Amino acid sequence: MSEVRIAVEGVSKQYFLYRSPGERLLHIGLNIVPRGIERFNALSDISFNVRRGECVGIIGRNGSGKSTLLYIIANTLSPSRGTVRVNGRIAALLELGSGFNPEFNGRENIFFYASMLGLNRAEISERLEEIIDFSGIRDFIDRPLKTYSSGMAMRLAFAVTSCIDPEVLIVDEALSVGDEAFQRKCMMRLTRLKENGTTILFVSHSARSVTELCDRAIWLDRGEMLMDGPPDEVMVAYQRFSHLDSERAAAYRQQVKERDPEFLSQGENRKANKEKLLLTAAGQDEAAELGSGITASFDPNMVPESIVIHESHGALIEQPRICEVAADGSLGAVVNTLVRGRDYAICYIVRFTEDAQDVAFSANIQTVNGTMLGGGSLLKEGQRLVAVRAGEEVAAQHVFSCRLLRESFFVSVGCSGLRHGERMPLHRITDALMFTVLTERDYNGNGLVDFAFRSGYTILPAGEHLNPSAPNSAEK
Numbered sequence: 001m002s003e004v005r006i007a008v009e010g011v012s013k014q015y016f017l018y019r020s021p022g023e024r025l026l027h028i029g030l031n032i033v034p035r036g037i038e039r040f041n042a043l044s045d046i047s048f049n050v051r052r053g054e055c056v057g058i059i060g061r062n063g064s065g066k067s068t069l070l071y072i073i074a075n076t077l078s079p080s081r082g083t084v085r086v087n088g089r090i091a092a093l094l095e096l097g098s099g100f101n102p103e104f105n106g107r108e109n110i111f112f113y114a115s116m117l118g119l120n121r122a123e124i125s126e127r128l129e130e131i132i133d134f135s136g137i138r139d140f141i142d143r144p145l146k147t148y149s150s151g152m153a154m155r156l157a158f159a160v161t162s163c164i165d166p167e168v169l170i171v172d173e174a175l176s177v178g179d180e181a182f183q184r185k186c187m188m189r190l191t192r193l194k195e196n197g198t199t200i201l202f203v204s205h206s207a208r209s210v211t212e213l214c215d216r217a218i219w220l221d222r223g224e225m226l227m228d229g230p231p232d233e234v235m236v237a238y239q240r241f242s243h244l245d246s247e248r249a250a251a252y253r254q255q256v257k258e259r260d261p262e263f264l265s266q267g268e269n270r271k272a273n274k275e276k277l278l279l280t281a282a283g284q285d286e287a288a289e290l291g292s293g294i295t296a297s298f299d300p301n302m303v304p305e306s307i308v309i310h311e312s313h314g315a316l317i318e319q320p321r322i323c324e325v326a327a328d329g330s331l332g333a334v335v336n337t338l339v340r341g342r343d344y345a346i347c348y349i350v351r352f353t354e355d356a357q358d359v360a361f362s363a364n365i366q367t368v369n370g371t372m373l374g375g376g377s378l379l380k381e382g383q384r385l386v387a388v389r390a391g392e393e394v395a396a397q398h399v400f401s402c403r404l405l406r407e408s409f410f411v412s413v414g415c416s417g418l419r420h421g422e423r424m425p426l427h428r429i430t431d432a433l434m435f436t437v438l439t440e441r442d443y444n445g446n447g448l449v450d451f452a453f454r455s456g457y458t459i460l461p462a463g464e465h466l467n468p469s470a471p472n473s474a475e476k
């Protein structure tokens with residue numbers, strides 16, 4: 001892991017904002033800088049190293065400089081200042097179609113693209129079947145590329161770049177996704193490449209991909225590197241930042257930069273500084289500290305943008321919130337940064353504007369992509385409210401144990417009742433709330449859900465064979 005594969009030193013990229021094609025010609029053709037031309041800093045003084053077998057996620061809002069940085073590392077763009085050294089064969093999947101000739105068929109394009117990536121004919125022939133297999137488009141491989149859908153071209157491009165055993169692989173996640181099955185296959189391939197020593201730079205907007213695949217994450221914003229550290233920490237800070245309005249975002253950004261100027265250098269005190277930073281977003285209660293006791297907190301800026309308040313049919317859901325639940329079951333502070341493993345309650349008031357019968361309440365938790373993870377309802381016989389009168393208010397609550405990890409989650413709430421003999425929603429709010437989950441620093445569970453895994457192993461005496469049907473014979 002010690003061998004440096006990518007060394008980026010003081011890289012800046014300045015674009016000139018040409019006002020006419022003539023200005024561009026003057027500058028590019030004759031190297032004369034047009035008078036009064038505006039310049040734009042797409043990257044400012046970026047430095048970092050990536051080692052053999054390391055996978056680094058590059059995150060940041062649209063226009064933050066991610067592609068510019070990766071194009072410079074892939075040597076398809078030159079920096080205005082600074083240097084990049086890449087040690088080993090590099091393959092980049094940054095733009096769909098680059099590396100392909102639309103007139104060639106799939107098979108010819110494999111040779112064309114792989115030879116551009118530095119393989120000779122014999123090496124490509126050796127890998128040809130694996131590439132075709134991986135792409136999953138064998139039936140179309142002898143048809144011209146121009147007849148492919150973009151998804152098919154993407155499959156072929158990912159297959160070529162990932163099957164040539166690059167020492168350095170640069171991937172824009174947007175180009176490594178097709179349908180879910182292929183997406184999974186791409187992630188598995190990236191994991192395998194990483195295990196075999198490939199260095200991977202990975203542009204992504206997905207917290208899950210970054211935390212699952214990457215050893216480190218770099219957060220770029222307006223061309224500056226704001227953070228470089230463990231993916232969990234960088235993603236939490238980045239997600240907080242993404243939910244702030246512009247004024248608070250500017251303050252938070254400043255806070256990130258000012259809090260520890262050495263944060264971006266590779267100094268000794270980086271870790272301690274990051275711990276401080278992680279839980280002290282602008283506007284957030286500064287109650288939390290990582291380590292033995294992490295605490296839930298409330299960030300008023302974490303408000304879902306996707307909220308949908310549906311039409312009311314005689315009821316109105318108000319004041320949706322998540323509260324802490326004490327050991328004696330009483331409700332505590334309102335929170336939206338939760339701690340893994342603790343109990344919380346989704347609470348809301350339902351104000352009835354019309355009489356209602358047989359009323360039930362429900363709450364659901366979804367991922368950013370809309371996958372329903374679970375929920376609770378009072379729909380069963382005996383749990384429902386038999387009758388409510390117009391003007392009455394009811395406080396509903398759904399207590400749950402937070403078995404989720406890391407990402408942002410969204411809560412939808414609803415209330416249904418009988419109208420004209422049929423059950424129908426009286427009121428619903430989709431994405432009424434959002435929350436994130438903190439995990440202890442030493443918690444080593446993976447993925448989205450805390451299954452409370454308890455892992456162990458037993459060293460077997462020589463010659464003794466494992467009996468797979470025997471319970472507890474080997475927990476691993």
Ligand SMILES: Nc1ncnc2c1ncn2[C@@H]1O[C@H](COP(=O)(O)OP(=O)(O)OP(=O)(O)O)[C@@H](O)[C@H]1O
Nearest residue numbers: 015016040042060061062063064065066067068069
């Ligand atoms: N040729 C160019 N001339 C002027 N400005 C440019 C040029 N190419 C990129 N930029 C600007 O540089 C900034 C960084 O662009 P870049 O494409 O690297 O961002 P990004 O983080 O990859 O964005 P996205 O997530 O949208 O792909 C943007 O503000 C963009 O408008």
